[in-house]
Amino acid sequence: MTAGQVLSRPIDVSTIPATGIERKFTATEAERAALAKAYGLVEVRSLTADLVASAGSRGSVRVEGRVTADIVQTCVVSLEPVEQK
Incomplete structure (x- = not known):
């Protein structure tokens, strides 16, 4: 299982x-818990993200921000x- 399968926040x-x-x-x-298992960690105590998605060229999407754990x-x-940390 990958992080994308465990942690997903789709945007239309x-x-x-x-x-x-x-x-x-x-x-x-x-x-x-699923992330810890997928990556062989003892524990993921916290994980937060603060992201900005904007339209890019030719229908692409640009995502910038910070993910902390x-x-x-x-x-x-x-x-x-x-x-x-």
């Missing part, structure tokens, strides 16, 4: 105004959990 391209459209979201507990992964040396 025909509704994007010339000025762009802003979208903010926070991953649900189920989405975070707090995760826990296993250290490859000590096998202890390591927190990352």
Whole structure:
């Protein structure tokens, strides 16, 4: 399973105004658990996105923004959990 299959926020391209459209979201507990499983992480504690989608040339869409996450992964040396932001 890939991140695109786990975490998706579709936007109808025909509704994007010339000025762009802003979208903010926070991953649900189920989405975070599925992402952790898909990427072999101990835990995804949080995942948020603040994005702007705007119309590009020839029907394309440009998406800019920031995605942030707090995760826990296993250290490859000590096998202890390591927190990352």
